[in-house]
Amino acid sequence: MSEMKEMLLEVVEKMLKDKVEKEDVDVLEQGQWGEDLWRLLEENGMINIAVPEDQDGAGGDKEDLFAVYQLIGKYAAPIPFVEHTLANVLLNEVGEVAQQTLTTLHIASSVEATLPFVPWARHAEQVVVVTPEKLIVYPLADARVKETTNIASEPRDTVEVTTAPAIEVALDNATYKQLIKLITAATLIKTSGAIDKAFDLTVRFSKEREQFGRPIHRFQLVQQHLALMAGEQAIMNVAAENILATLEALETNDIGYARLRLEDANRVIAASAHQVHAAIGVTDEHSLNQYTRRIWSWRDELVKADYWKKELVQEVLASTTDIWTALTASKQTQNV
DSSP: OOOHHHHHHHHHHHHHHOOOHHHHGGGGGGGGHHHHHHHHHHHHHHHGGSSSSTTTTOOOOOOHHHHHHHHHHHOOOSHHHHHHHHHHHHHHHTTTOOOOSSSEEEESSSSSEEEEEETTTTGOOOEEEEEESSSEEEOOTTOOEEBOOOTTOEEEEEEOOOSOOOEEOOOOOOHHHHHHHHHHHHHHHHHHHHHHHHHHHHHHHHHHHHHHHEEEGSSHHHHHHHHHHHHHHHHHHHHHHHHHGGGGGGHHHHHHHHHHHHHHHHHHHHHHHHHHHGGGGSSOOOOHHHHHHEEEEEEHHHOOOHHHHHHOOOOOHHHHHOOOHHOOOOHHHOOO
16 A cells, blocks of 8 residues: 555545534434535535546546545445546546536446436536447436435435436547446445444444353354454455456456455345344344445445346356356466
C-alpha cells in the first residue's frame, strides 16, 4: 500500500467511524439517507478522488478509489458513494468528463425507456446507463421515478426516462467488457468490506455471549462456524487485494473467477454469522443484519454471477488448450 493511499484510507475511515453508527444506517428504513456524510466527503474532496485534476478532481487513480469501496461496505455507509464515483470512472474510460452533480449507474441489455432497479435514482441528477452497444447519460430532473428498495432498504428505483440522452457514446466489445470488469470489481471489493464486518461482529458476539457458564466461542460447533467464516473472509480479502493491485490491467478470468467465488463466500458468511448469533442477529436492535442484507442484495445487482459463468465458459471453449489444462495451469505455465 502506498503512503498516500494509506493516508487516504485513514482519513476516510475516521470520517466513517465518526458519522456512521447503527442508527445512521437505519435512516434508510425511513426513506432518508446520509446527507451529512455525503456533504462531509464532498467538502473534503473524497467524492472526486479518481477524477482528473483538469476536471476539478483530486487526480488519484482507480486503485485509490476502489480501496475506499471496501470501507463503504465495512461501514454500510448509507450514501451512493460507489455508484457516483464509479459512474465517473466509466465516463472517463470512454473519454467523457466526470459529472459533478450526483450521478448513479445502471446496466441494461439494450437501450430502453424504462430502467428497473436503479440505485439511488430518487436522489440523483443523472444516470449512466451501460449497454453492450452504448454508454448513455440520461438527465433525471424530468424522469418519472417509482421508489422501491432492495432488502437492505437501499434505494433501488424504477426510472421512466422522458428526455433525450445528454451523452451517448458507442462502445466496442473490448470497451464494454472493460466497463463490466470495473463494475464487477467495485461490487466485489465493497462486498468484501461487508464480509469483514459481519465476521468481526460474529467473533465479538461469540466472545461476549455466554451459555452454561462460558463464552460460546469455546463450543465446538461455534468454533466450526468461525473457522468457516475465517476461511471465506481470507479468500475474499486476498481476491480484493489482488484485484486492487492489478486494477489497471485486470484480466477477465481473474475478476470472473473471483466473482464466482464470492457466491460461496456470501452464502457461508451470512449463514454462519446468523447461526452463531441465533435470533438476535435478525432483530432491529442488532447491526449484523445490516451487513448480511447487503451481502445478499449486492450479490444479485449489476453484474451477476451468471454473466461471468457464460464469459468464462466461452473463454475456455474458445481456447485451443485442453480444458483441464486451461483450468488448472498456473500463470507461469500459461506464459511459457
